[in-house]
Amino acid sequence: MIILKSLMRQIAEVRERASHVLSMNRRNLHFIYPRNARKYFPIADDKLLAKEVLTPVGVPMPQTYRIYSHFFELRDLEKDLAPYHDFVIKPAQGSAGNGIIVIAGRDDDGNWRSVGGKIYTLYDLQKHITDILYGIYSFDLGDQAVIERRVEQHPEMLRLSPLGLADVRIILCDEKPVMAMSRIPTKLSNGKANLHQGAIGVAIDLETGVSTHARLLGEEITHHPDTDIPLLDCHIPCWPEIVDVALRAAQAVPLKYLGVDIVVSTEGPMLLEINVRPGLEIQNVNQRGMLTVLESLAQPEVNHDA
Amino acid sequence: MKEVTAATRRKVFIGVLALAVLLPASLVAFKLLVLDYPMAELIPTPSYRVEINMQVQGHGEDIKVSTFLPRTDSRQNVSDELNSSGALTLGLEADALNRLATWKADNVQGQQDIRYEFSAQVRHIRYTIPDSLRIPDHYPAALVRYLGDEEGIHLNAPEIASELRRIVPEANPTMRSALTRIHRHLQDNYANRNFAGYTDALTALKLREASCNGKSRLFVAFARNLNIPARLVGGLILQQGSKRITHQWVEVYINGHWVPFDTINDHFAEVPANFLTLYYGDQVMFKHTANVNFQYFFKMTKRLVPQPAAETALSHSVLNITNLYAAFEKLGISQNLLKIILMIPFGALVTVIFRNVIGLETFGTFLPALIAAAARETGLLWGLVGFVTIVFMSAVVRKGLDWLQLLHSPKMAIMLITVVVVMLGMSVVGVQHGLFELAHVSLFPIAILAITAERVALMEAEQGGLKVARITFMTMIVISACYVVMDSLFLQSLILAFPELLLILVALNLWLGKWIGIRVMEFLRFRSLILERGR
Numbered sequence: 001m002i003i004l005k006s007l008m009r010q011i012a013e014v015r016e017r018a019s020h021v022l023s024m025n026r027r028n029l030h031f032i033y034p035r036n037a038r039k040y041f042p043i044a045d046d047k048l049l050a051k052e053v054l055t056p057v058g059v060p061m062p063q064t065y066r067i068y069s070h071f072f073e074l075r076d077l078e079k080d081l082a083p084y085h086d087f088v089i090k091p092a093q094g095s096a097g098n099g100i101i102v103i104a105g106r107d108d109d110g111n112w113r114s115v116g117g118k119i120y121t122l123y124d125l126q127k128h129i130t131d132i133l134y135g136i137y138s139f140d141l142g143d144q145a146v147i148e149r150r151v152e153q154h155p156e157m158l159r160l161s162p163l164g165l166a167d168v169r170i171i172l173c174d175e176k177p178v179m180a181m182s183r184i185p186t187k188l189s190n191g192k193a194n195l196h197q198g199a200i201g202v203a204i205d206l207e208t209g210v211s212t213h214a215r216l217l218g219e220e221i222t223h224h225p226d227t228d229i230p231l232l233d234c235h236i237p238c239w240p241e242i243v244d245v246a247l248r249a250a251q252a253v254p255l256k257y258l259g260v261d262i263v264v265s266t267e268g269p270m271l272l273e274i275n276v277r278p279g280l281e282i283q284n285v286n287q288r289g290m291l292t293v294l295e296s297l298a299q300p301e302v303n304h305d306a
Numbered sequence: 307m308k309e310v311t312a313a314t315r316r317k318v319f320i321g322v323l324a325l326a327v328l329l330p331a332s333l334v335a336f337k338l339l340v341l342d343y344p345m346a347e348l349i350p351t352p353s354y355r356v357e358i359n360m361q362v363q364g365h366g367e368d369i370k371v372s373t374f375l376p377r378t379d380s381r382q383n384v385s386d387e388l389n390s391s392g393a394l395t396l397g398l399e400a401d402a403l404n405r406l407a408t409w410k411a412d413n414v415q416g417q418q419d420i421r422y423e424f425s426a427q428v429r430h431i432r433y434t435i436p437d438s439l440r441i442p443d444h445y446p447a448a449l450v451r452y453l454g455d456e457e458g459i460h461l462n463a464p465e466i467a468s469e470l471r472r473i474v475p476e477a478n479p480t481m482r483s484a485l486t487r488i489h490r491h492l493q494d495n496y497a498n499r500n501f502a503g504y505t506d507a508l509t510a511l512k513l514r515e516a517s518c519n520g521k522s523r524l525f526v527a528f529a530r531n532l533n534i535p536a537r538l539v540g541g542l543i544l545q546q547g548s549k550r551i552t553h554q555w556v557e558v559y560i561n562g563h564w565v566p567f568d569t570i571n572d573h574f575a576e577v578p579a580n581f582l583t584l585y586y587g588d589q590v591m592f593k594h595t596a597n598v599n600f601q602y603f604f605k606m607t608k609r610l611v612p613q614p615a616a617e618t619a620l621s622h623s624v625l626n627i628t629n630l631y632a633a634f635e636k637l638g639i640s641q642n643l644l645k646i647i648l649m650i651p652f653g654a655l656v657t658v659i660f661r662n663v664i665g666l667e668t669f670g671t672f673l674p675a676l677i678a679a680a681a682r683e684t685g686l687l688w689g690l691v692g693f694v695t696i697v698f699m700s701a702v703v704r705k706g707l708d709w710l711q712l713l714h715s716p717k718m719a720i721m722l723i724t725v726v727v728v729m730l731g732m733s734v735v736g737v738q739h740g741l742f743e744l745a746h747v748s749l750f751p752i753a754i755l756a757i758t759a760e761r762v763a764l765m766e767a768e769q770g771g772l773k774v775a776r777i778t779f780m781t782m783i784v785i786s787a788c789y790v791v792m793d794s795l796f797l798q799s800l801i802l803a804f805p806e807l808l809l810i811l812v813a814l815n816l817w818l819g820k821w822i823g824i825r826v827m828e829f830l831r832f833r834s835l836i837l838e839r840g841r
Binding site: 014017018020021023024025026029030136280283284287288289 | 662665764819820821822823824825828829831832834835836837
């Protein structure tokens with residue numbers, strides 16, 4: 001009897017805790033479908049379209065150098081790239097950081113060198129852009145390749161994340177911030193800010209911009225595994241501006257449940273990407289479920305698509 | 307651009323859900339109560355399509371081949387017989403017990419194929435032998451031949467008599483106790499040997515091991531020695547697939563019935579529903595002219611058919627399902643294909659549960675259900691082997707082609723060619739090694755595997771080989787689950803009798819479509835939030 005009672009109590013506790021966690025099914029059904037009409041997805045999926053919508057409302061994004069839409073344009077690639085010392089090549093509709101090459105400079109033979117030290121010949125770059133145009137990185141639909149200015153990290157961010165470009169992911173629902181984290185690349189993640197590939201997720205307090213937890217591949221950590229720099233109680237630079245950029249972006253697009261990815265450059269925050277299906281791992285990183293906050297923020301459910 | 311409120315949407319949802327439950331429920335009730343559908347007879351019974359495939363090689367001589375064909379009796383129903391024997395002509399003769407088919411031709415040159423097909427439905431039968439029944443002293447004259455000696459039985463051999471005295475010592479045992487002890491003795495103390503040749507009763511006794519025919523002859527010898535009429539029965543154990551082995555068991559005459567015993571598979575006074583009787587007596591299954599390189603095998607395909615009684619009952623009813631299937635057959639759509647199509651929704655439901663409730667990732671949303679449907683031709687094991695081979699080959703070929711630096715579409719075309727070649731290769735290997743299930747891999751719908759190959763390639767490029775391996779594994783789990791459900795005879799029967807139940811599947815999916823619970827895999831993923839120290 002006593003065992004049964006304690007079991008019942010434990011089940012009740014688990015249910016209570018589970019009720020704070022946003023699950024995949026609930027995220028899709030209660031948050032994404034009612035707030036993000038499919039017809040507006042291109043604004044998030046296509047970085048060029050996002051720039052068109054967001055730049056006018058004062059959301060800073062990396063400057064576009066060039067856009068390639070057709071194979072024949074690649075003939076002039078070498079001439080086109082000549083003025084730029086460093087730059088980024090990315091697919092306009094890529095996701096999860098796939099298909100992105102960050103060029104840090106050229107070597108004596110005239111080949112390009114990536115931040116990871118990999119050498120790219122002219123043919124390599126042409127081949128990569130061809131792959132992008134063929135849609136290898138965007139579910140096989142034809143795509144465009146964008147040559148962008150390379151973001152230089154803010155010194156404080158560079159201290160926290162010397163192995164690659166760290167970003168700040170903020171989830172917003174109905175134009176209000178819900179939860180935030182920073183993603184810091186490691187050796188393991190090959191310089192990519194992707195949690196699945198071994199980047200560190202750092203929970204950021206929305207009010208103060210101070211880091212509260214850090215997590216690497218499912219384990220709580222306190223220091224960067226490669227540099228040993230402490231990751232907790234750090235101030236993310238320009239935090240009020242970051243939140244402001246996120247809010248501006250959220251107000252400007254007709255997508256009302258989204259994740260925005262912002263980097264902190266030497267010139268302040270810059271928005272890189274909008275995500276209409278932001279992942280759920282941010283809850284593990286924050287050691288906190290976000291359903292309770294979401295439900296207190298969310299406006300009564302209305303349909304935007306019908 | 308009208309704003310639909312959540313409340314309206316909810317009402318419509320509940321309406322549709324109710325309709326999807328109530329409509330099929332009332333149709334089923336109507337069929338059962340008003341139209342008097344005979345529920346028990348509606349459930350289709352398993353039936354086997356049996357092919358006897360024979361081959362001879364002629365060098366100008368006259369050739370004659372003969373074998374036994376099953377006959378319809380109270381236990382088994384044989385129908386839709388079909389002969390295709392090319393140059394050889396078929397003659398049928400029957401006596402009181404057996405049907406003998408003989409194929410003949412004069413001056414035969416080259417290879418000749420003979421195929422005789424029939425459908426067989428067989429019932430399980432079990433007899434109860436009364437405890438007090440004694441072994442009679444006298445039998446009608448017609449049974450005397452089942453009491454005497456014949457070749458291979460050695461009725462009067464002293465070894466047989468002394469062994470029998472050992473297991474049945476008393477002078478006047480009851481029928482039941484004598485047969486029980488003979489049966490147990492042969493079942494338990496004689497090893498089963500998987501030996502295809504002829505074994506007589508005495509040899510079986512001396513070796514204390516035998517195949518079916520040796521044990522059966524010894525059983526007959528023991529029984530006749532006790533003055534119980536007994537005879538050999540030759541038949542075929544029906545099971546999906548191909549084989550060359552026939553089986554022998556015995557029948558004992560008890561109280562006016564021929565009661566079956568099998569001391570290889572331990573069937574006492576019973577035979578299961580897949581033992582098809584081909585002949586009675588100590589016969590040789592195939593006889594043929596010498597030196598014609600005679601080859602044979604049996605091929606059996608299991609399928610469900612409406613019971614004959616239900617068919618006649620339903621042909622008079624308004625909502626006639628058997629006519630519907632007849633119509634499909636006329637269009638060239640076999641009932642088997644129709645069944646696969648009807649089972650795909652079940653596979654889809656299983657996939658939905660695995661994806662949304664359990665939380666496994668798979669290649670494509672319904673690929674597992676479609677591959678499971680395709681695997682019905684090959685069996686689950688070979689279906690999975692085919693699937694994994696395709697995934698593996700796709701990954702390997704993709705790696706190689708990547709190194710060559712090719713453009714996307716031509717690369718995919720080469721991968722598709724690889725898929726076709728691999729499947730052809732598997733079929734050829736299957737045929738050459740007699741793995742007929744594997745040979746059916748070629749019937750794997752190419753489109754499905756082409757999609758798989760392409761998805762694998764893209765995922766490999768985007769997320770790496772480890773991810774592909776993980777998802778392959780999870781997809782295999784879901785394929786297996788789909789296969790088990792889609793292969794269920796019960797569900798197949800149910801859906802054939804009540805196709806309106808598909809609406810119930812719609813209802814289930816509607817409900818699952820609104821299910822916002824935490825997936826099983828998410829419990830694991832967020833365990834630190836849910837189980838250990840939630841805040």
